[in-house]
Every structure is written in structure tokens, then in C-alpha cells.
Amino acid sequence: EDQVTQSPEALRLQEGESSSLNCSYTVSGLRGLFWYRQDPGKGPEFLFTLYSAGEEKEKERLKATLTKKESFLHITAPKPEDSATYLCAVHKHTGFQKLVFGTGTRLLVSP
Amino acid sequence: EAQVTQNPRYLITVTGKKLTVTCSQNMNHEYMSWYRQDPGLGLRQIYYSMNVEVTDKGDVPEGYKVSRKEKRNFPLILESPSPNQTSLYFCASSFGTNTEAFFGQGTRLTVV
Numbered sequence: 746e747d748q749v750t751q752s753p754e755a756l757r758l759q760e761g762e763s764s765s766l767n768c769s770y771t772v773s774g775l776r777g778l779f780w781y782r783q784d785p786g787k788g789p790e791f792l793f794t795l796y797s798a799g800e801e802k803e804k805e806r807l808k809a810t811l812t813k814k815e816s817f818l819h820i821t822a823p824k825p826e827d828s829a830t831y832l833c834a835v836h837k838h839t840g841f842q843k844l845v846f847g848t849g850t851r852l853l854v855s856p
Numbered sequence: 857e858a859q860v861t862q863n864p865r866y867l868i869t870v871t872g873k874k875l876t877v878t879c880s881q882n883m884n885h886e887y888m889s890w891y892r893q894d895p896g897l898g899l900r901q902i903y904y905s906m907n908v909e910v911t912d913k914g915d916v917p918e919g920y921k922v923s924r925k926e927k928r929n930f931p932l933i934l935e936s937p938s939p940n941q942t943s944l945y946f947c948a949s950s951f952g953t954n955t956e957a958f959f960g961q962g963t964r965l966t967v968v
Contacts, residue, residue: 749898777954788860788946788959789899832899836954843914844889844957846899 747772751833751847758854761822766850768833769815778816780809781832783849789832792818823854858883862947862960869937869967877932877963879947887950888930889914889957890922892943899946905930937967 752767770778777796781789793802795811802809806827808819818831830849837843860881869875881888889904891914901914905924919941921933930949934941944964948957 779956781959786962788948788961789957791956791958794954794956834899844899844901848896848898 747835747837747845749833749835749845749847751831751850753850754848755851756853758820758823758852760824760854760856763819763821763823765820766818766831766852767815768818768847770833770835770845771814772835772837772845774837775835777836778811779834779836779844780816780818781834783830783832792831820852823852825854825856828852828854858958860947860949860958860960862945862963865961865963867963867965869965871938871967872936874933874935875937875965876934877945877947877965879930879932879960880928881930881947881949881958882928883949883951883958884927885949885951885958886927887953888924889948890920890930890932891946891948892916893946893962894943902932902945934965937965939967941965942967 749770777794780792783789793809798813800811806821810817830851832849834844834846863878886907890902891899893899900916902920903922905911946962947960950957
């Protein structure tokens with residue numbers, strides 16, 4: 746069965762304290778892995794798409810990497826405004842954008 | 857501004873009273889989807905549409921209907937809502953089958 750597991754469920758960091766969020770997946774025929782950010786009361790906002798193992802993408806303090814079994818979202822020197830829930834989703838090979846989402850990691854960055 | 861607009865944002869209704877949640881996008885996207893988000897379960901796809909008059913079931917379609925008569929609109933219909941449909945609903949659209957999805961602001965539905 747297709748599954749996406751994110752860890753940890755919640756993470757509390759001090760401002761400037763770097764860390765990584767994990768997204769492990771078991772899905773046949775991966776077409777892409779997506780990272781989204783979701784603020785309370787809002788819809789998910791797109792961050793990155795990774796298509797093949799070894800691929801990396803960066804945006805400001807965020808860097809996403811992909812292996813054959815998992816993806817990491819590295820947060821370097823986070824700021825309080827990085828506090829949000831980070832969602833990982835995988836797109837299967839069959840069917841239109843069959844996205845399977847993880848349950849997310851709630852990140853809180855304290856000043 | 858490129859956006860996906862859902863209405864209403866909040867809705868409290870009673871069991872069995874038909875309701876429609878509207879969704880509209882202004883990006884000329886062909887692909888649109890509906891998701892529900894529940895604590896501990898994440899986002900689950902209800903229905904999706906690949907183009908006008910082309911729709912198909914997602915993972916949790918029971919109790920829901922959709923229609924796609926125009927490219928920009930994709931309403932979600934609950935013909936006889938039940939309390940287990942209390943949830944946070946999101947509409948999303950995308951340009952291609954494997955491209956980023958743009959999400960609406962969400963509709964928080966409570967069925968009593």
C-alpha cells in the first residue's frame with residue numbers, strides 16, 4: 746500500500762538552530778515528490794518538486810533532497826517566520842496527480 | 857493575482873441539508889481536485905477533474921459529488937451531509953499532471 750510517513754510530528758527549534766525534517770515513502774512508480782508549507786487556517790503553499798534520486802533544490806533557508814526511499818527538508822538557521830506545518834506528498838506513476846500526502850511536521854521556531 | 861477561491865470559508869449545517877462548496881481558479885488550469893484534511897489523517901483526495909466534463913473518484917469519494925461544466929469552476933456537492941463529513945476542505949488546481957498544485961484557502965465545514 747502506498748504510504749508517506751513524516752517525522753517528527755512536531756519540532757521545536759530556537760532561532761538559528763538548524764535541523765532536518767524527514768519524509769519516507771513507499772509508493773510504486775514515483776513520478777515526483779512535493780513539499781508544501783501550510784500556515785494555520787490557510788491552504789498549502791508549494792515549496793519544491795523533486796523528480797529523481799539525488800536531486801536537490803534550495804529556496805532561502807530551505808533545501809530539499811531526495812533518495813529512493815526518503816526526502817529531507819533541511820532548514821538552515823531558521824527564523825520565527827519559518828514556523829508552519831510542512832507537508833510532503835508523492836505523485837504516483839499511474840493516474841492524474843494522484844497525490845498521497847503525509848500528515849506533516851509542525852515546526853515552531855522560537856526567538 | 858493567480859488564485860484559487862473557495863466559498864464559503866466557514867459553514868455550519870445540519871444533517872441531511874444539501875450544500876455546495878464552490879471553487880474557482882483564474883489560471884486556466886485543466887486539472888482540479890478536492891481534498892479533505894482531518895487531524896492525524898492528512899490530506900485525502902475526494903475527486904479530481906482532468907478537464908471540462910471529465911471527473912473521477914479519489915480516495916474518499918463516498919457522500920460527495922462534483923461537476924465540471926466550466927474550466928474555471930469545480931464545485932463540491934454534499935447532497936445529504938452527515939457528521940462524519942465535518943472536516944476542512946481544500947480545492948486545488950494545477951497546470952499539468954505532475955506540476956505544483958495551487959490550493960484554495962479552505963472551507964471549514966461542521967455538520968451537526
